Amino acid sequence: MILLVDMDAFFASVEQAHHPHLRGRPVIVCGDPSRRGVVTAASYEARPFGVRAGMPLGEARRLCPKAEYVEGNPEKYVALSVKLLDLYLRYSPDVEPFSVDEAFVGLQRGTTMEHAVEIAREIQSAIEATFSLGASIGVGPNKLIAKMASGVKKPRGLTALDEESFRGVFWPEEVQSLWGVGPRLATRMRSLGIQTVGDLAHAPVHALKGAFGIIGPQLIEAAWGRDDTPLTPCHRPPDPKSMGHEVTLSEDSEDVAFLEGTLLRLSDQVTRRLRTEGYAGRVVAVKLRNRYFVTVIRQRALSSHTQEARRVFEVARELWRANWSGGPLRLIGVTVSDLEAAPDAGQIELFEGNRRDDRLNRALDRVRDKLGDSSIVPAGSLAHRRELGHVPFGVRPNPFSKNRSSGA
Amino acid sequence: MFESLNDPVDVLSAFVEGRIEPIRFRWQGRIVRVTRVTGRWTRREGQSRLQYFALEDSSQGTYELFYDPRGPRWVLSRAWVAGSGG
Numbered sequence: 001m002i003l004l005v006d007m008d009a010f011f012a013s014v015e016q017a018h019h020p021h022l023r024g025r026p027v028i029v030c031g032d033p034s035r036r037g038v039v040t041a042a043s044y045e046a047r048p049f050g051v052r053a054g055m056p057l058g059e060a061r062r063l064c065p066k067a068e069y070v071e072g073n074p075e076k077y078v079a080l081s082v083k084l085l086d087l088y089l090r091y092s093p094d095v096e097p098f099s100v101d102e103a104f105v106g107l108q109r110g111t112t113m114e115h116a117v118e119i120a121r122e123i124q125s126a127i128e129a130t131f132s133l134g135a136s137i138g139v140g141p142n143k144l145i146a147k148m149a150s151g152v153k154k155p156r157g158l159t160a161l162d163e164e165s166f167r168g169v170f171w172p173e174e175v176q177s178l179w180g181v182g183p184r185l186a187t188r189m190r191s192l193g194i195q196t197v198g199d200l201a202h203a204p205v206h207a208l209k210g211a212f213g214i215i216g217p218q219l220i221e222a223a224w225g226r227d228d229t230p231l232t233p234c235h236r237p238p239d240p241k242s243m244g245h246e247v248t249l250s251e252d253s254e255d256v257a258f259l260e261g262t263l264l265r266l267s268d269q270v271t272r273r274l275r276t277e278g279y280a281g282r283v284v285a286v287k288l289r290n291r292y293f294v295t296v297i298r299q300r301a302l303s304s305h306t307q308e309a310r311r312v313f314e315v316a317r318e319l320w321r322a323n324w325s326g327g328p329l330r331l332i333g334v335t336v337s338d339l340e341a342a343p344d345a346g347q348i349e350l351f352e353g354n355r356r357d358d359r360l361n362r363a364l365d366r367v368r369d370k371l372g373d374s375s376i377v378p379a380g381s382l383a384h385r386r387e388l389g390h391v392p393f394g395v396r397p398n399p400f401s402k403n404r405s406s407g408a
Numbered sequence: 409m410f411e412s413l414n415d416p417v418d419v420l421s422a423f424v425e426g427r428i429e430p431i432r433f434r435w436q437g438r439i440v441r442v443t444r445v446t447g448r449w450t451r452r453e454g455q456s457r458l459q460y461f462a463l464e465d466s467s468q469g470t471y472e473l474f475y476d477p478r479g480p481r482w483v484l485s486r487a488w489v490a491g492s493g494g
Contacts, residue, residue: 068409079449
């Protein structure tokens, strides 16, 4: 079963939720209300006056003079859209955003229509309770039916259709009401005598193929409520392509020992992140920027993937030595790319004979997980941090702490 | 009518269960006491994440404030005050 969650008058509803004095009143979301523009969104209270998205503001003011005009805030709506997707993920890992205010939620194979309706009701209640917003949900055996069902009753509607009931509801409707049929396609269909969704369902396949090519037979299938389009969950963060750390030095420096210590600490930080997030990388890059903002990036591939600071540092140091002209540096960075998932570092390092290093890294990680990233640092980077009198990485030490003498 | 602003304001806030809860703020010489946070969202600006709050006061005025960690500072970005028209 698939759900399609469609937020009701999303932009306007968000403004009404955030500004309670607007609730129950006609609200029109637009650009700058003091300038010419168009309606971006209208609340349900404004729609009976004939106000629609895309309408010029002047016309909207004539139709609905008592409306409250609110300048839209796209970042706010997108941020809320992401929070809604997180809410859907509580019910299923298969969430596919369709637009800023719509998303498909795929339920487990074998879920009955009754259970899907229960879940849809829970989602509606959760949206109301968490965000003070309304949503209409369509329930169906495929994306097409779920999408079209969501528009049957609004606002705060919940419509569940199987293929048979889909046909009962939509076959009498104009052919343009079928998802995927726009005005121009509908005009061409009407010229062929196809007025309704039911007409399309019974149109000869060869005629549709001749008129519309490969999509002809697909449209007929859709008119029967059949759709095998897969749900593509994409509300997941993409796998990272690289991980890196860089630091702009508090003072430009050409101190070899200091720069080497900084590279060591950066390598340590990058590999800790790799281990924490379960990746290993094979290409090490170093970034050097001088006081004139001239930036050099050089990289080299290792023979195998690694999560080890020592291996990354050795390559980073070679690259730095080979490409640094000796002048003061302003910024230095280390990046590891060509990542692959590596949940068990032991597997990676086993054949490199570095089991001891692996155990050491994991022990260090456990200490840092408990006491913070700056609780243990490579010795080569420690002296320079003290000289600078600040902490370029990790938490700033509390000068009033009783443990000050323990240093890093 | 909403007023779009960019006024720095002084805010008294609490940190409760990892969240910022604005309590009151001073704007145009008067103290606005927050009765309810009606919405929260964030916006990225460069490497910083600004935290936005929609707030309601006891006289049905509503506001949008944001906290900018780079200052750090609080800014009143929008206000609708009851009786201001619109």
